[in-house]
Amino acid sequence: MSPAAAQGALFGAGLAAVGAVVAVALNRWGFDKDSRRFFAALTLGILGRLLLYGAALVYVALRTRIDVTATAASLLGFYVLFQIVEIRLALRGLKTKS
Secondary structure, three states, X not given: OOHHHHHHHHHHHHHHHHHXXXXXXXXXXXXXXXHHHHHHHHHHHHHHHHHHHHHHHHHHHHHOOOOHHHXXXXXXXXXXXXXXXXXXXXXXXXXXXX
């Protein structure tokens, strides 16, 4: 693996981790609120990640020497992994709420 690909993989993993932490924090905040606020927080998390990930990939492609393919692959892989964790946390939160 080239250094540019390794940097891309690390950058993608870190970006996905930041997105997951923010999304979990928003979802935890929304659990105690009414359904309108909960879904607003959920939507904000989804749209925020979409904007963040898209902007980061454009930045990597245009302004750096980091491998954009490795960044995108790592970002997608870790995003899926963190989605599984988020869903499990959400289900656990719903169980304790009811």
